[in-house]
Amino acid sequence: MPIFLNNLSIKNNLYLLKDKSFGDHFLAFATRLTEKLKNRQQIKSKDAPFTHLLELDLKWLDFLRLALGIRKINKVEALELQEEVALDIDHFQALSKG
Numbered sequence: 001m002p003i004f005l006n007n008l009s010i011k012n013n014l015y016l017l018k019d020k021s022f023g024d025h026f027l028a029f030a031t032r033l034t035e036k037l038k039n040r041q042q043i044k045s046k047d048a049p050f051t052h053l054l055e056l057d058l059k060w061l062d063f064l065r066l067a068l069g070i071r072k073i074n075k076v077e078a079l080e081l082q083e084e085v086a087l088d089i090d091h092f093q094a095l096s097k098g
Helices: 002-007 010-017 020-039 058-067 075-097
Strands: none
Touching: 020 075, 058 075
């Protein structure tokens, strides 16, 4: 789940990592999010480049390939998925603070 941790402004929330209930809650969130993304119907374009060749964050590309099994994707689709994940993480953060 490192890709999710990267997006959770760790410096401002280090105390959360020491809280076991937060860790359990975060792991459940990350698992649900990963499964949601896996279960989505992905556009499988034969013309899309291999995921690892995109000029995007390497951890994000590893997540797409290894966690979601996306071997080929175009940059626009990869960025759309990244934005969706960022919004879900923002929502998770808002709920965790409240």
